Amino acid sequence: xxxxxxxxxxxxxxxxxxxxxxxxxxxxxxxSNGFEGTSVRDIAHEAGINIAMxxxxxxxxxxxxxxxxxxxxxxxxxxxxxxxxxxALSPIQKVFTLIDxxxxxxxxxxxxxxxxxxxxxxxxxxxxxxAIFELKKRNLEYIKKxxxxxxxxxxxxxxxxxxxxxxxxxxxxxxxxxxxxxxxxVYNMEDRSEEVFQRYMKKKLSHHLKTLFxxxxxxxx
Amino acid sequence: xxxxxxxxxxxxxxxxxxxxxxxxxxxxxxxSNGFEGTSVRDIAHEAGINIAMxxxxxxxxxxxxxxxxxxxxxxxxxxxxxxxxxxALSPIQKVFTLIDxxxxxxxxxxxxxxxxxxxxxxxxxxxxxxAIFELKKRNLEYIKKxxxxxxxxxxxxxxxxxxxxxxxxxxxxxxxxxxxxxxxxVYNMEDRSEEVFQRYMKKKLSHHLKTLFxxxxxxxx
Amino acid sequence: xxxxxxxxxxxxxxxxxxxxxxxxxxxxxxxSNGFEGTSVRDIAHEAGINIAMxxxxxxxxxxxxxxxxxxxxxxxxxxxxxxxxxxALSPIQKVFTLIDxxxxxxxxxxxxxxxxxxxxxxxxxxxxxxAIFELKKRNLEYIKKxxxxxxxxxxxxxxxxxxxxxxxxxxxxxxxxxxxxxxxxVYNMEDRSEEVFQRYMKKKLSHHLKTLFxxxxxxxx
Amino acid sequence: xxxxxxxxxxxxxxxxxxxxxxxxxxxxxxxSNGFEGTSVRDIAHEAGINIAMxxxxxxxxxxxxxxxxxxxxxxxxxxxxxxxxxxALSPIQKVFTLIDxxxxxxxxxxxxxxxxxxxxxxxxxxxxxxAIFELKKRNLEYIKKxxxxxxxxxxxxxxxxxxxxxxxxxxxxxxxxxxxxxxxxVYNMEDRSEEVFQRYMKKKLSHHLKTLFxxxxxxxx
DNA sequence: CATGAATGAGTGTTCATTCAT
DNA sequence: TATGAATGAACACTCATTCAT
Numbered sequence: 001x002x003x004x005x006x007x008x009x010x011x012x013x014x015x016x017x018x019x020x021x022x023x024x025x026x027x028x029x030x031x032s033n034g035f036e037g038t039s040v041r042d043i044a045h046e047a048g049i050n051i052a053m054x055x056x057x058x059x060x061x062x063x064x065x066x067x068x069x070x071x072x073x074x075x076x077x078x079x080x081x082x083x084x085x086x087x088a089l090s091p092i093q094k095v096f097t098l099i100d101x102x103x104x105x106x107x108x109x110x111x112x113x114x115x116x117x118x119x120x121x122x123x124x125x126x127x128x129x130x131a132i133f134e135l136k137k138r139n140l141e142y143i144k145k146x147x148x149x150x151x152x153x154x155x156x157x158x159x160x161x162x163x164x165x166x167x168x169x170x171x172x173x174x175x176x177x178x179x180x181x182x183x184x185x186v187y188n189m190e191d192r193s194e195e196v197f198q199r200y201m202k203k204k205l206s207h208h209l210k211t212l213f214x215x216x217x218x219x220x221x
Numbered sequence: 222x223x224x225x226x227x228x229x230x231x232x233x234x235x236x237x238x239x240x241x242x243x244x245x246x247x248x249x250x251x252x253s254n255g256f257e258g259t260s261v262r263d264i265a266h267e268a269g270i271n272i273a274m275x276x277x278x279x280x281x282x283x284x285x286x287x288x289x290x291x292x293x294x295x296x297x298x299x300x301x302x303x304x305x306x307x308x309a310l311s312p313i314q315k316v317f318t319l320i321d322x323x324x325x326x327x328x329x330x331x332x333x334x335x336x337x338x339x340x341x342x343x344x345x346x347x348x349x350x351x352a353i354f355e356l357k358k359r360n361l362e363y364i365k366k367x368x369x370x371x372x373x374x375x376x377x378x379x380x381x382x383x384x385x386x387x388x389x390x391x392x393x394x395x396x397x398x399x400x401x402x403x404x405x406x407v408y409n410m411e412d413r414s415e416e417v418f419q420r421y422m423k424k425k426l427s428h429h430l431k432t433l434f435x436x437x438x439x440x441x442x
Numbered sequence: 443x444x445x446x447x448x449x450x451x452x453x454x455x456x457x458x459x460x461x462x463x464x465x466x467x468x469x470x471x472x473x474s475n476g477f478e479g480t481s482v483r484d485i486a487h488e489a490g491i492n493i494a495m496x497x498x499x500x501x502x503x504x505x506x507x508x509x510x511x512x513x514x515x516x517x518x519x520x521x522x523x524x525x526x527x528x529x530a531l532s533p534i535q536k537v538f539t540l541i542d543x544x545x546x547x548x549x550x551x552x553x554x555x556x557x558x559x560x561x562x563x564x565x566x567x568x569x570x571x572x573a574i575f576e577l578k579k580r581n582l583e584y585i586k587k588x589x590x591x592x593x594x595x596x597x598x599x600x601x602x603x604x605x606x607x608x609x610x611x612x613x614x615x616x617x618x619x620x621x622x623x624x625x626x627x628v629y630n631m632e633d634r635s636e637e638v639f640q641r642y643m644k645k646k647l648s649h650h651l652k653t654l655f656x657x658x659x660x661x662x663x
Numbered sequence: 664x665x666x667x668x669x670x671x672x673x674x675x676x677x678x679x680x681x682x683x684x685x686x687x688x689x690x691x692x693x694x695s696n697g698f699e700g701t702s703v704r705d706i707a708h709e710a711g712i713n714i715a716m717x718x719x720x721x722x723x724x725x726x727x728x729x730x731x732x733x734x735x736x737x738x739x740x741x742x743x744x745x746x747x748x749x750x751a752l753s754p755i756q757k758v759f760t761l762i763d764x765x766x767x768x769x770x771x772x773x774x775x776x777x778x779x780x781x782x783x784x785x786x787x788x789x790x791x792x793x794a795i796f797e798l799k800k801r802n803l804e805y806i807k808k809x810x811x812x813x814x815x816x817x818x819x820x821x822x823x824x825x826x827x828x829x830x831x832x833x834x835x836x837x838x839x840x841x842x843x844x845x846x847x848x849v850y851n852m853e854d855r856s857e858e859v860f861q862r863y864m865k866k867k868l869s870h871h872l873k874t875l876f877x878x879x880x881x882x883x884x
Numbered sequence: 885c886a887t888g889a890a891t892g893a894g895t896g897t898t899c900a901t902t903c904a905t
Numbered sequence: 906t907a908t909g910a911a912t913g914a915a916c917a918c919t920c921a922t923t924c925a926t
Contacts, residue, residue: 018889018890031342032343034255034256034257034339034342034343035255035257036255036257036258037257039915039916039917040916040917040918041915041916041917050890050891050892051891051917051918052890052891052892052918052919052920053889053890054917054918055917055918055919056889056890060917060918061917061918117342118255118339118342120399120400121255121335121339121399122254122255133402133403133406136400136403137403137406140407161425161429163403163404163407163408164397164425164426164429167393167397167400167404168389168392168393168396168429168433170392170396171389171391171392171394171395171397172388172389172393173392174395174396175389175392175395176388176392178341178342179341179357179388181354182354182357182358182384183384185354185358186358186361186384187384204382204385205385208382208385208386208389211437212389212433212437215433215436215437216432216433216436216437218440219439260898260899260900261899261900261901262898262899262900271908272900272901272908272909273901273902273903273907273908273910274907274908275900275901276901276902277906281900281901282900282901474785475785476697476698476699476781476784476785477697477699477700478697478698478699478700479699479785481919481920482920482921483919483920483921491886492886492887492888493887493888493921493922494887494888494889494922495886495887496922497921497922497923498885498886498887502921503921503922559780559784559841560697560781560784562841563777563780563781563841564695564696564697575844575845575848578842578845579845579848582849603867603871605846605849605850606835606839606867606868606871607871609835609838609839609842609846610831610834610835610838610871610875612834612838613831613833613834613835613836613838613839614827614830614831614834614835615834616834616837616838617830617831617833617834617837618827618830620780620783621783621799621830624796624799624800624826625826625830627796627800628803628826629826646824646827647827650824650827650828650831653879654831654875654878654879657875657878657879657882658874658875658878658879661878661881681910681911702894702895702896703895703896703897704894712911713911713912713913714896714897714912714913715899715911715912715913715914716910716911716912717896717897718896718897718898719911720910723896723897724896724897
């Protein structure tokens with residue numbers, strides 16, 4: 001309990017092996033079965049630890065959820081910021097990089113993003129949904145700047161709804177991870193390994209989004 | 222229990238007043254609080270009926286969920302079929318109609334679509350996720366035909382990934398209903414009535430998707 | 443664990459600083475929230491020591507309780523013995539001194555006496571309730587002697603039930619500490635400091651009991 | 664649950680057989696082992712009912728406690744009121760009746776009064792301790808009137824602290840039920856049946872208190 | 885000598901469901 | 906047909922205690 005208070009809310013908290021085990025198991029189960037659909041017993045069993053440890057380490061099931069969230073969100077922000085400041089890339093190249101990054105991230109960690117989606121969907125505002133809100137707002141600002149850049153140089157057309165474009169990016173990717181089996185069937189890849197399928201889809205999804213964005217950002221209707 | 226077996230799985234089942242009350246309450250609560258986050262007691266209370274009625278009428282909480290799903294999905298299919306057969310519309314007009322239809326439907330019944338999303342996300346295949354799968358497959362075939370039509374007339378370019386286009390349509394719309402409060406904030410409409418905001422967003426979202434689709438379908442990179 | 447066995451049951455055991463901290467915190471919390479209502483975590487936190495120390499020093503929560511009891515009871519006995527042997531006082535003066543002593547003791551350490559009351563009430567015989575039993579028996583004998591003295595000199599009337607008189611003394615005082623807020627309200631002293639109220643009540647209670655005892659011991663019905 | 668709300672707080676609530684079983688078992692166990700020392704599982708087992716029934720019928724363990732309290736307190740008040748209005752009795756006769764009543768009640772239901780004592784002792788104000796507070800206040804007023812009556816007729820002396828007299832009455836009786844085994848030993852009645860001992864002690868305790876009160880109320884120091 | 889980590893049994897409560905009527 | 910009563914399993918969480926260091 002003592003350790004708990006010291007760590008709560010900090011970003012540099014370092015988890016020990018058991019805590020990481022718990023967080024990973026929680027991530028997996030939350031995203032498979034939902035927050036409510038996952039019991040602390042399930043998590044403890046999956047992680048191979050005693051039930052009481054979860055309360056011991058994280059205080060509560062919800063706090064554990066927050067830990068899952070924080071641990072994963074941490075680095076995402078930094079990457080976007082760096083990209084924006086890279087002056088070697090043209091606006092459209094930046095957009096493409098953004099797409100590649102996002103597709104890579106979301107297809108590489110589908111479980112985690114499912115959790116985030118689920119949290120967003122809830123009406124009652126959890127700590128987490130608030131954090132997601134802030135994250136999106138920040139990202140929106142960065143991307144707005146990026147689009148503006150392109151518009152100034154004439155590379156992008158005017159009248160672009162950046163928020164909805166962002167919604168299309170995340171929405172399309174989220175849609176994919178929620179419908180993996182559907183896409184597997186569509187592309188006749190039911191028998192391929194998960195890895196092969198994922199690599200294939202990363203390419204496809206990335207290409208699709210790039211086409212989409214390039215057309216929309218540059219094509220004058 | 223007797224009535225149950227006769228009804229299960231049929232499409233033309235007619236529900237009595239109480240059953241409809243139950244289904245409506247269930248839809249509302251499931252989408253607000255999730256499937257696991259909603260208790261049968263909550264549903265019974267919301268519907269103003271006895272707890273036991275739910276098991277009595279629907280057999281189980283899950284079966285009730287299926288009933289919610291079936292009731293709402295029923296008509297959707299017919300509309301798509303009709304649209305496809307309408308020879309008065311050009312392919313792009315059909316695409317636009319499809320978009321309008323979908324936006325109208327999803328923003329008009331966000332609760333229901335949230336349920337569907339949640340079900341899709343689950344790993345363990347429920348009856349419902351299977352039904353969603355089939356629904357999507359059918360829709361995909363229709364839309365593929367529609368795109369082909371356009372490609373034949375030269376209105377649409379080649380190399381279009383219809384499945385992912387569909388994913389973009391549904392994904393963008395789903396993303397919106399999951400992030401309503403985010404968009405409200407982005408468009409500075411926190412103080413507007415729910416109705417006004419919804420009407421505004423229907424237009425915006427529809428326009429965005431049309432631009433997106435027109436550019437992507439017709440612009441040759 | 444090693445030190446434990448040596449200490450258990452002895453009367454002259456000397457506690458170190460930490461142990462005294464623990465005992466004091468335990469006394470405070472036990473009397474506020476009851477034995478079952480107090481967790482070792484609470485005690486550890488109150489005492490500012492590690493949870494494990496309690497088991498380490500005292501073996502168990504119950505043994506800690508016994509330590510609380512023993513520490514406080516130790517000196518009480520000696521004072522009664524001394525009083526009885528004081529030949530300078532008349533029987534009624536001894537009774538009055540006894541009353542003053544008891545009131546002083548019980549109002550000065552209400553927490554501790556609440557614990558004792560609680561232990562006495564329990565059906566299942568704890569080590570402590572046994573110790574209380576013995577304590578009361580010894581005290582009864584002393585007081586019987588005292589009353590007999592007075593009866594021999596004719597100062598006290600015959601037919602006095604000493605056990606019940608003792609019950610009245612302790613019962614009245616105990617009743618007070620269990621109903622402090624009631625008495626505070628009765629005497630309109632809600633706003634006075636705890637100290638002022640306690641001093642006031644010591645006087646009142648002492649006077650009341652003296653009147654009671656004098657009347658009962660000397661008044662011939 | 665529905666029935667619960669209708670009944671809560673009412674005085675005329677009628678409990679069904681199972682509810683009474685639960686209340687009786689709860690009373691027994693609470694008074695033996697304390698509130699915290701009694702688990703709902705214990706109560707369920709003692710009452711021979713399912714654990715869940717306790718929450719079902721009473722909402723919570725605490726509410727059950729309140730039910731125990733309310734059920735028993737109900738009639739006590741009425742009896743005191745009636746006694747006060749009885750014009751056939753002299754003040755001292757009323758006091759004696761009060762004593763007889765109280766002794767009868769408390770020795771007849773020692774378990775229940777132990778619960779009340781325990782609740783009173785707690786620092787954190789429960790609903791019950793509040794109810795006890797009110798009960799005592801009301802009773803104090805009645806008894807004050809009674810004493811005043813006696814003082815007007817000259818039967819009782821002046822300068823009587825009614826609150827503390829009441830404290831002596833309840834304190835002495837409470838002390839007895841908390842120390843039954845002590846008194847059994849004192850009066851050498853360890854081998855007598857519970858019934859015989861109780862009858863004997865009712866007489867003794869009643870006599871003691873009457874002597875005490877008569878002496879104190881009438882003897883002019 | 886001292887403690888953070890860990891445990892398994894226990895807590896009160898809520899769950900979806902079934903039973904008796 | 907309809908329901909209040911009842912159930913056993915499960916829930917998140919806390920407990921006093923022990924262990925490894």
